[in-house]
Amino acid sequence: MSDDLDRLKFQRIGEKSIRLDLPPPDEEPELVQKGLLDLFRAWVAQLPQERRSMPRHKTRPFQVWLGWKKNGDTFVANTARLVDVSRGGAQLLVVDPPRERSRVWVCLGKPTPSDCLEATVLEVRKARQKVCTVRLAFREPCPHAFFEAAVCTLSPSDARRASLYETGGDEGIEIV
Known part of the structure; x- marks a missing residue:
């Protein structure tokens, strides 16, 4: 005292x-x-703490298909622009976005089941005028061919061929 x-x-x-x-x-x-x-x-x-377990990689202007079920059984597929991608998720720009927490499929090139990744919509945010930013979390880690095609702007088939060639699984595939 x-x-x-x-x-x-x-x-x-x-x-x-x-x-x-x-x-x-x-x-x-x-x-x-x-x-x-x-x-x-x-x-x-102080150094900022990284909140992501997998870093995001910017992509070149890359168009993908984003599809989801709307109103029960109606399947909607829209074009979207891939902004960035990681092994665990992606960010897209879409004109007509799906709802948050809905299941979606992201497809490279023409939408075929082998080129699609299943994901969950984490967030939908209005970016400008009619365009929305959509954040996705993949249900499984992003396959190497999809990731390489998105980041290196290869066509999906070229990325698959390159992956097979690198891993020694190139039997029956002729790389020209």
Whole structure:
């Protein structure tokens, strides 16, 4: 208690008395002694924590098909622009987006079942005028051929051939 009284200083100005507190003793933690600007600099200097377990990769302007079931059994397929992709998900630009938490299929090139990935819509956000940003989470890790086609802008068949050639599974496929 006497420590607190030692730090207090009173100054009289006219009829009023003003209390001035002295700075805390040196035993206080270092952060308490720093000013607001120093605390802000320390906060900014901290490395941000990556929230994704798999990094996103930007894609070249790449058109894909996005399909989903609407109103029961009606299947809708729209063109979409692939913005970025990771092994766990993707971000697309779509004019007529599906609802959040719905099951969708993303297809490269012509929509054939072998070129499609099943995903869940995480978020739909209006980007500009009629275009929406759609964030997807793939149900299974993105296959190498799909990922390579999207990032390296190969056609899906070229990416499949390159994958087979790299893994030694090129029997019966002639690469020209």
